[in-house]
Amino acid sequence: MPFHYFEDFRPGEAVELGSRAVTEAEIIAFATEYDPQSFHTDPEAARRSSFGGLVASGWQSCGIFMRLLVDGLLKESSALASPGVDEIRWLKPVRPGDVLKGRLTVLEAKPSRSKPDRGLVRHACELSNQRGEVVMTMRTLALFSRRPA
Amino acid sequence: MPFHYFEDFRPGEAVELGSRAVTEAEIIAFATEYDPQSFHTDPEAARRSSFGGLVASGWQSCGIFMRLLVDGLLKESSALASPGVDEIRWLKPVRPGDVLKGRLTVLEAKPSRSKPDRGLVRHACELSNQRGEVVMTMRTLALFSRRPA
Numbered sequence: 001m002p003f004h005y006f007e008d009f010r011p012g013e014a015v016e017l018g019s020r021a022v023t024e025a026e027i028i029a030f031a032t033e034y035d036p037q038s039f040h041t042d043p044e045a046a047r048r049s050s051f052g053g054l055v056a057s058g059w060q061s062c063g064i065f066m067r068l069l070v071d072g073l074l075k076e077s078s079a080l081a082s083p084g085v086d087e088i089r090w091l092k093p094v095r096p097g098d099v100l101k102g103r104l105t106v107l108e109a110k111p112s113r114s115k116p117d118r119g120l121v122r123h124a125c126e127l128s129n130q131r132g133e134v135v136m137t138m139r140t141l142a143l144f145s146r147r148p149a
Numbered sequence: 150m151p152f153h154y155f156e157d158f159r160p161g162e163a164v165e166l167g168s169r170a171v172t173e174a175e176i177i178a179f180a181t182e183y184d185p186q187s188f189h190t191d192p193e194a195a196r197r198s199s200f201g202g203l204v205a206s207g208w209q210s211c212g213i214f215m216r217l218l219v220d221g222l223l224k225e226s227s228a229l230a231s232p233g234v235d236e237i238r239w240l241k242p243v244r245p246g247d248v249l250k251g252r253l254t255v256l257e258a259k260p261s262r263s264k265p266d267r268g269l270v271r272h273a274c275e276l277s278n279q280r281g282e283v284v285m286t287m288r289t290l291a292l293f294s295r296r297p298a
Contacts, residue, residue: 034212036219037228050229058231059212063183066208070185079186080199082207084238090231 004077005147006119009109017072017102020064022056024096030060056094061136065127068102069140078145080118088138092129099130107139111146118143153226154296155268158258166221166251169213171205173245179209205243210285214276217251218289227294229267237287241278248279256288260295267292 003009024043031040035057038045046054062085094100107122120143127136152158173192180189184206187194195203211234243249256271269292276285 033216035215037223057215058233059208059215062211063179063208066184066206067182074186082239084207084236085234086237087233087235088237089233 003073006078006109006111006121006144007147009106009121009144011106011108014103014105015073017065017068017104019099019101020068021099022060022064022094022096024054027054027056027060027094027096030063031057035059051093054096058088058090058136061090061094061100061127062088062138064100065102065125065136065138068100068127069104069125072102073104074142080143080145082140082142083120084141086139086141088136090136092133092135094129094135098135100127100135102127104140112143116146118145152222155227155258155260155270155293156296158255158270158293160255160257163252163254164222166214166217166253168248168250169217170248171209171213171243171245173203176203176205176209176243176245179212180206184208200242203245207237207239207285210239210243210249210276211237211287213249214251214274214285214287217249217276218253218274221251222253223291229292229294231289231291232269233290235288235290237285239285241282241284243278243284247284249276249284251276253289261292265295267294 028041039049039051039055040057043054103126105124107124109121111119123140125138125140126134128134177190188198188200188204189206192203252275254273256273258268258270260268272289274287274289275283277283
């Protein structure tokens, strides 16, 4: 387990997460529930929009990144919770058929002052498509347990 | 349409969005797809976690806020796209049975310099539960068309 405890996160280190293909059906299903704007739910209306075709909700890009992060790192880690996320930027549209991959770089790892059993890690996150274009960036915060003595 | 065009957003104005109940089945369905950590997917494991019971993925709280925002404002507006979101903070757990409501305050409305047909609006967003506790805050960015002359 290369990233199990707080102590395993060293600033500057990068982790390649897996990849995931995005289908039109998934884009429409997500948006129908959480972001029913017509350029996310209706291929015909999307064609007439400034996007020129169906695009995924930015929140779905966040969800896809999160899934890659859970499968690729958090699932086997001591992750406790996340206080939040900073500066999400949706840089390029995500379209049906895109294959997205995740990458994360450790920015900072800081022991908690109030709770000595844990520490806060800041990560810079990138989601890229099959052409190598970065479609989303964000900075996540997450609490991990410290390694038992 | 009180908030159709860019010009309709005046700093300091607040908008109450609707509310939505959250079920255990929805929490598990979302997390199974996008955030399969056991405190989001497995009631029994969640009981043994620091949360003491099943809690919604923070990304689902974002999705629920977005749905309230689309239904309560964006759907009838000239919203074009969003460049991103700043400073999401997940302040309290969201649990099955919670009823969440959204509120948004206009922070800033700035005409685009490069594209005279649109402007950027920044909103401060809050999601609260049935006890009036704020469970999430964030600041959104969104582009709206300017009112035709």
